[in-house]
Amino acid sequence: MAVTFAQCRRAAASVRSAGLGAQADRLLRPAGVLAVFRSRAPLSVVLYAAGREGRLAWRDEESFAVLEPPPNWRRPAGGRLLRLVDRRWDLLWFGGPPVAALTVAVALIPLTASRLAVLLLAVGAMLYVTVLMVCSVLMMLVWVAAWLLRPNRSRADPPANTWSMPLVHHLAQRGGAELVQLACDRLVRLVTAEVRNALPGLGAVATDVPVAETLRCHLQAATTAPIRALLADWPRRLPHQRSGSDAVVLLPTADAGREEPRQVIDSGAFFFWYVIGCAVVLLINADFVAELERNACAPNRCSGRPATYESAVRWLSERLLLGNPADLSPATGKAWLLGWLTSIMALMAVLVFVTAIVQRTRLALRDRRQFANDVKEWGAMNRLLVMVVNDAERNAVLDAVYAVKKKRPLREYYDGYPVLNLGEVSQVQILFAQTEQGVVSAASAGPVPGRLIRALQPDYVIMVGVCFGLQPDEQSIGDILVPTQLRLIAQRRVHDDAEGHMIETQRSPNPEPTPDLLAACRLATFDWHGAPVHFGPMISDSTLVDSPMLVQWLKATHPEAIGGEMEAAGLYANATPVGTRWIVIKAICDWGMNKDSAAQPLAARNAAGFLVHLAATQAFDTPRSNRAGRA
Numbered sequence: 001m002a003v004t005f006a007q008c009r010r011a012a013a014s015v016r017s018a019g020l021g022a023q024a025d026r027l028l029r030p031a032g033v034l035a036v037f038r039s040r041a042p043l044s045v046v047l048y049a050a051g052r053e054g055r056l057a058w059r060d061e062e063s064f065a066v067l068e069p070p071p072n073w074r075r076p077a078g079g080r081l082l083r084l085v086d087r088r089w090d091l092l093w094f095g096g097p098p099v100a101a102l103t104v105a106v107a108l109i110p111l112t113a114s115r116l117a118v119l120l121l122a123v124g125a126m127l128y129v130t131v132l133m134v135c136s137v138l139m140m141l142v143w144v145a146a147w148l149l150r151p152n153r154s155r156a157d158p159p160a161n162t163w164s165m166p167l168v169h170h171l172a173q174r175g176g177a178e179l180v181q182l183a184c185d186r187l188v189r190l191v192t193a194e195v196r197n198a199l200p201g202l203g204a205v206a207t208d209v210p211v212a213e214t215l216r217c218h219l220q221a222a223t224t225a226p227i228r229a230l231l232a233d234w235p236r237r238l239p240h241q242r243s244g245s246d247a248v249v250l251l252p253t254a255d256a257g258r259e260e261p262r263q264v265i266d267s268g269a270f271f272f273w274y275v276i277g278c279a280v281v282l283l284i285n286a287d288f289v290a291e292l293e294r295n296a297c298a299p300n301r302c303s304g305r306p307a308t309y310e311s312a313v314r315w316l317s318e319r320l321l322l323g324n325p326a327d328l329s330p331a332t333g334k335a336w337l338l339g340w341l342t343s344i345m346a347l348m349a350v351l352v353f354v355t356a357i358v359q360r361t362r363l364a365l366r367d368r369r370q371f372a373n374d375v376k377e378w379g380a381m382n383r384l385l386v387m388v389v390n391d392a393e394r395n396a397v398l399d400a401v402y403a404v405k406k407k408r409p410l411r412e413y414y415d416g417y418p419v420l421n422l423g424e425v426s427q428v429q430i431l432f433a434q435t436e437q438g439v440v441s442a443a444s445a446g447p448v449p450g451r452l453i454r455a456l457q458p459d460y461v462i463m464v465g466v467c468f469g470l471q472p473d474e475q476s477i478g479d480i481l482v483p484t485q486l487r488l489i490a491q492r493r494v495h496d497d498a499e500g501h502m503i504e505t506q507r508s509p510n511p512e513p514t515p516d517l518l519a520a521c522r523l524a525t526f527d528w529h530g531a532p533v534h535f536g537p538m539i540s541d542s543t544l545v546d547s548p549m550l551v552q553w554l555k556a557t558h559p560e561a562i563g564g565e566m567e568a569a570g571l572y573a574n575a576t577p578v579g580t581r582w583i584v585i586k587a588i589c590d591w592g593m594n595k596d597s598a599a600q601p602l603a604a605r606n607a608a609g610f611l612v613h614l615a616a617t618q619a620f621d622t623p624r625s626n627r628a629g630r631a
Contacts, residue, residue: 483538
């Protein structure tokens with residue numbers, strides 16, 4: 001739905017009424033080049049222009065976000081006049097009124113009776129420009145001083161080649177996460193559209209466009225405290241992916257206490273200290289010069305000499321500017337020496353200023369390099385997708401991760417499927433999804449893992465939950481089972497022999513989980529103090545086993561199997577072709593007969609606890625450069 005200008009006006013009024021709206025407005029519409037007017041048009045015009053260009057993530061007039069593209073982004077062909085008003089607001093105000101006044105004055109010249117009006121218009125235009133230039137110079141000096149003297153300047157300024165989100169407005173207490181995700185989705189669509197529009201000119205057509213753009217959002221972009229708190233609590237520098245795309249939201253919320261304090265030499269602020277020192281020295285030397293000149297001249301014969309404090313200040317100020325006033329000239333050599341030293345001090349100021357600019361430039365380059373390194377480091381954080389089937393398994397996983405993180409999960413959507421972001425344990429980002437039972441239905445663990453693996457591109461996928469045991473003499477309810485091999489019994493050949501007996505022949509593979517994950521699970525039992533962990537073959541079939549006769553048949557055909565479940569086959573079938581590492585961690589809740597759900601919470605808690613323990617042992621912290629099967 002296209003956003004109308006009336007809606008944008010109401011949205012701008014909503015921003016102005018928000019608690020932090022003025023701060024966010026200054027971030028979106030900073031002072032322009034002239035430092036007198038804002039660089040951007042009024043907020044309603046900015047919102048309308050963003051909506052026309054597709055850069056407005058819009059939910060309603062009280063919930064929206066503005067995306068700001070890098071300079072090389074191809075803007076739509078239409079709306080050039082609107083973009084001119086939006087992007088050159090300060091220059092329009094600087095040149096528009098005087099040009100209009102001079103145009104009217106030229107038009108009135110042929111009229112003899114309007115000479116006074118022509119003169120007033122011309123003088124008014126000149127005064128307008130003069131006042132603006134003076135104000136601009138003063139404000140620019142203030143801006144430069146603040147730029148160099150600003151303490152603990154963070155790396156919040158986005159690089160020029162990245163997308164940014166300079167305004168996030170959301171008044172409601174809930175729903176902020178959906179707005180941020182909507183902005184990420186909008187970015188993915190914009191970048192994807194740009195790529196697809198550009199490829200035909202190169203003789204190519206894009207079928208799937210993986211987006212790896214960086215979207216940065218300032219905390220100051222938030223217009224209310226709740227949305228700012230949400231942004232601060234959002235998993236920082238987390239790659240948000242959708243349909244194989246990767247749109248990164250990076251929040252500049254690095255703790256200033258963790259950064260090394262910057263020295264005055266680093267920021268170039270020493271130039272202003274030098275200027276202040278020069279002014280102090282000039283005022284002190286003026287007293288010396290005045291005293292020297294008064295003592296050297298006879299009474300009433302000091303005309304033309306800097307014998308008073310005011311005249312000495314004026315003379316030294318001229319010397320500071322490498323000049324010499326025509327009506328003042330000292331007679332003493334000591335005064336001339338002080339004057340030359342003042343001139344040398346002015347020449348040194350040029351060198352100090354150049355040094356300050358060099359240091360400031362080095363600091364900016366260092367910040368940008370540090371930002372690039374941070375993005376690389378943060379983007380390298382591994383992603384673990386945990387999948388469950390029933391509510392007991394879901395509650396167990398959420399409780400186990402919350403016990404470590406003490407942070408509520410965030411609901412996100414990838415390819416339209418709901419996923420919970422549980423936060424980081426060690427150096428792995430844990431994402432959580434729940435499917436239906438089995439691998440046959442459209443919402444089951446058959447198709448859903450593949451859909452999420454394509455959307456999330458996780459480094460690891462683990463099926464966590466409950467299962468039935470097959471070795472009651474060696475196992476107990478709640479014991480944890482980790483398969484060393486899956487027995488996929490659903491695919492088999494059934495035929496009759498010569499005597500008419502039915503014979504079943506297994507035709508399915510017996511896949512093994514990722515070896516390093518299996519080894520990590522074995523090693524994790526070394527300091528695991530929970531339920532016993534058993535390793536061995538595990539049966540995976542879409543049949544819900546609740547029959548003593550079927551259990552006996554399974555034991556007879558797979559005597560070494562430690563248990564059975566219904567979803568691991570789908571996990572294997574989806575993870576293996578794309579090289580995603582996978583394993584299954586489940587705990588015994590029954591013996592495949594006389595089923596009830598009484599022991600499911602215990603079994604689910606044990607399996608989830610072992611998963612979190614495994615993550616804490618750094619089992620999923622392998623650096624990105626060492627990942628197998630990933631570009």
